Amino acid sequence: MRGLCCLLLLLSFPTFSSEKSVRVSYYNNLFGHIHKNASRYSQSLSTIGCGHPIKILGVKGEEISSGEFYKVKVGPYVGFIDKKYLSSKKPTCFQDRYPRFFDNVGLSLTDMYYWGKLYDQYAYGRSTVQ
């Protein structure tokens, strides 16, 4: 039993230690969430705003992704974020283009939370020329 525990510990240790930040991306929507699991309905760990830098985690230089989600680190939180909301360059955010308007609209923390949730709930589409 003790041997098995040691083996498990040895096996698990390299996995945790080898997860490193591969690159930095920026959140490109008005608000969003870092999810606990790779699902848009998963619990929110933190609400983030547009332009927030996000470290994408990877192993041996390869990003860790699960479906449409990247494993990321934002501040103290390690979670998942939808790939389509990330940009490699810092986006020109609505908040930055209209800062005083944005301040005066007076969004509460609850509003910001729901705004982030809104983007998780949308089904997006676009008709294109075939």
Added chain:
Amino acid sequence: MKKALLITLFILFAASSSAQVVAANEKSSKDNEEKGLEPMVAPVDFDKIKDVIQNDRLGSEVVKKTEVIKKKQQKRAVKKVGKYNIPDSDEFWSFFSEYWLVKNATVLKWDFKKPDYGLDESFKSFLESLGIFEVRYKILLVNTPDVTHFALPSNEDEYIFLLSVPFIRTLDLSKLEISLLLFEDYLRVKYGYFKNYASVPGLENFIGGNFYQKDFNVNLLEKVARKYDEIIFDKGFNFQQQFNVTSRMNAMLKSNTKLWNGYYLMIGKIDNLVKTNFLYQKYLKIYPSPELQLSWLRPKRKKVL
């Protein structure tokens, strides 16, 4: 001996006269200090060194530097004023529609786990089959029968659709029928019915404006939000608007029997629902009226003599 005496006398005279000048200067500067003026400094005659400065090109350098400083100040001023810009109509409506959705999250109940109905794909195929391209859309499913289906104004060529899950479940709507419903809403936004209704006086000047050194008009935004409430929950569209939309749908779907039949049957389903289900009585206030829509769609019978 006589020569040496003469030289000594000259030195003494020169020393005494310079001492007198220094004493006089000290006295005048003391007087000036007492009067609160700056001590007298011999003025520099710039005219005399003008040629030197011009030859050194220092004059043009000063002009250049002044211009650079002026430009920087202007840029800073523009940036400062620009911070008070209000989004133009291309960005305002999308922002405000989402703002309204956020503020009404608890009423609309859109924050819930739902199955993937694949509506994004089916609506895409539907639009493309009608030859409507480069239209971006967001579909938000709501868990309330109060808002059955609606399209909110958004950016250019972008649409936000609301669709009630209880409504589509009660009617057991197919993907095609849902696409037809969304397309009706698309036409309503395209005709500008919503924007016209929500555009309160003063909004036109507000959108795309600037409020630097002015008060921010929060009341105006509150009025627009109230207009959103009114049109979505209470007033909806009038008969003329409904007639225009139905006629357009008729014209666009006529060439495709499957789509036209689907539309006609779907309106029939809704007509039946609003007549039998108490939960959806309000539908008639928002979209008057399925019964009339059916009569507008029905081909006219011509009398044969």
